[in-house]
Amino acid sequence: MSDLPGSPPFSPTVMLxxxxxxxxxxxxxxxxPLGLTTRKYGLLGHVRGTPGISFSELARRSRITVQSAHTAVAAFxxxxxxxDGTAHAGSASTLRVTAAGEELLARAAEVVSRLDEEFAGRHPGLTEALAAEWRGVVDERG
Known part of the structure; x- marks a missing residue:
């Protein structure tokens, strides 16, 4: 792959x-418009994906502090x-997404799907390359 004169060499890391x-x-x-941020969407998805998840596990998966997880869940x-099926100090929490949370996640999934379609339409080669790379990562985890 050729680089432009005077530019640094191509770096896949920098590009990604x-x-x-x-x-x-x-x-x-x-x-x-849905009242979500990337982090909130991820947190809500983790709660849906693992009903009964603890605050500690939610924080680990989201790479945030337990205190931040408590703050976010309180807002949810x-x-x-x-x-939060227990919601009192000293007890393990049993976090679950409500019907309203499921509806919001469904609306957010539609937004993500539209973004994916727009991207794939503009960059079909890159989309396929990323999909192939992802399949390789999943296969390695076996």
Whole structure:
């Protein structure tokens, strides 16, 4: 692959990080009307994907502190998106997404699907290359 004169050599790491930032900005903008951020969408998805998840495990999976997980879940509970079956100090929590949370996740999935379709339409080769790479990662985990 040839580089432009005077430019640094091509770096897949830098390219992926740059593309990720551009996509993340578009993703964040698309989720904003739903009252979600990228992190909130991920947290809510983890709660749905693992009913009964603990705050510690939610924090680990989301790469945030347990205190941040508590703060986020408290906001979800207030908004009616998550139910904490125990919700008192000293007891293990049993977090579950409510029907309203499921509806919000479904709407967010539609937003993500539209973004994916737009991207695939503009960059079909890159889309297929990323899909192939992902399949390789999944196969390695076996």
């Amino acid at each position: 990080l740059t593309v990720a930032r551009v996509w993340d900005a578009a993703y964040a903008e698309a989720l904003k 509970v207030t908004a009616g998106l998550v139910d």
